[in-house]
Amino acid sequence: MAKRIQFSAHGGPEVLEYRDYTPAAPGPHEVRVRNRAIGLNFIDTYFRSGLYAPPALPSSLGTEGAGEVEALGSAVTGFKVGDRVAYATGPLGAYSELHVLPADKLVKLPEAISFEQAAAVMLKGLTVQYLLRQTHELQPGEFCLFHAAAGGVGSLACQWARAIGAKLIGVVGSAEKAERAKALGAWATIDRSREDIRQRVLELTGGAKCPVVYDSVGKSTWEISLDCVAPRGLLVSFGNASGAVSGVNLGVLAQKGSLYVTRPTLAGYANTPDRLQAMADELFGMITRGQIQVEISQRYALADAAEAQRALAAGETVGSTILLP
Structure with a gap:
């Protein structure tokens, strides 16, 4: 028997329930992980509210966490009981003391990275890795524009771009967020609440514009x-x-200069266990070298997940929020 967060109907944070449940035995290619820290992400609220449909109700919640391998399926190789592991994607169910998920969704966690750090950074950090290192391999001295630069992903992108030596121009929504983005490594910022983004980009780049623009706003x-x-x-x-x-x-792409557009996803880049581990290893290296700081500003008990989601949706949080079983 273990504890988890589940919901039987869609709605606000109040539908989340802290319940006993019996974890399944791992299937042949699955691993059961004892979570030590769990990541809180905005997508979790989409499943709870019904914007995204879970496979069935009642449903568990969450896709990101870190902990220790407790049990292995019969066909699993490469992991053993007691291994420190982390994950960023997979079936819903991370809001739990024990989570069963496919072994190919796990990465090995080095001793230098804490469970809390991993749970706070895996999803957002792997996103920044593929954006800046694979979708477009950002170069030293190169301009890029990054929307929501003070947000969870943006905060890491500012730091990573600084480590590369690139000139990240961060779009933010307030003077306070502009200061935050600059402190984290943005080369320049644009406050969209009082500045014209197009005009400022032209000014900052000497009329050249940016070889790459990263847009999570839509x-x-x-x-x-x-x-x-x-x-x-x-x-x-x-x-x-x-x-x-x-x-x-x-046709707009032709009119504006033979432009390219892509709509990438983490799953599209971390599509094999080897690629996933390599991406995670690069992220962990950035952290251990001090090039990326993992900011955990809020910690909640797993039982208080409803309050954690309420604070997230209300914009009361900064940096990362984690849940502790």
């Missing part, structure tokens, strides 16, 4: 982002905080 920034991409440059649309981009006219 609908409300799509056209602005296209106008900030240099000729033959790349727009990376990796989120839709303001709504999905739809009705795209490919």
Whole structure:
């Protein structure tokens, strides 16, 4: 018997229940992990509210965590009981003391990285890894525009870009967030609440615009982002905080300078165990060298997941939030 968070109906944080449950035995290719820390992400609230559909109700919640291997399926190789591991994607169920998931979703966690650090950084950190190192391999001295630069992903991107030596221009929503992004490593910032993004990009780049623009906002920034991409440059649309981009006219890409557009996902890059581990190893290396600081600003008991989600949705949190079983 173990404890987990589950919900039987969609709604606000109040639908989350802290319940006893019996974890399943791992299947042949699965591992049971005893969670030591659990990541809290905005996507968790989408499953709870019904914006995203869970496989069935009642449903568990969460996809990110870190802990120790407690049991192995008969066909699992490469892991053993007691191994320190972390995960960022997989079946819902991370909001639990014990979580069963496919072995190919796990990475080995070095001793230098704590369970809390891993749970706070895996999903966002692996996202930054593929954005800056694979979708477009950011170069020293190269301009890039990054929307929501003071947010969870943006905060890590500012630090990673600084380590590369790139000139990240961070778009933020307030003077306070501009200060935060600059402190984390943004080369320059644009406060969208009082500055024209297009005009400032032209000024900051000497009219050249940016070879790559990273946009997780979506609908409300799509056209602005296209106008900030240099000729033959790349727009990376990796989120839709303001709504999905739809009705795209490919002719616009020709008009604005033979542009490229991509819509990547973490699953599309970490699509084999070896690739996933290599991406995680690079992220862990950035942390152990001090090039990325993992900011854990809120810690909640697993039983208090409803309050943690309420604070997240209300914009009361900064940095990462984790749940502790």
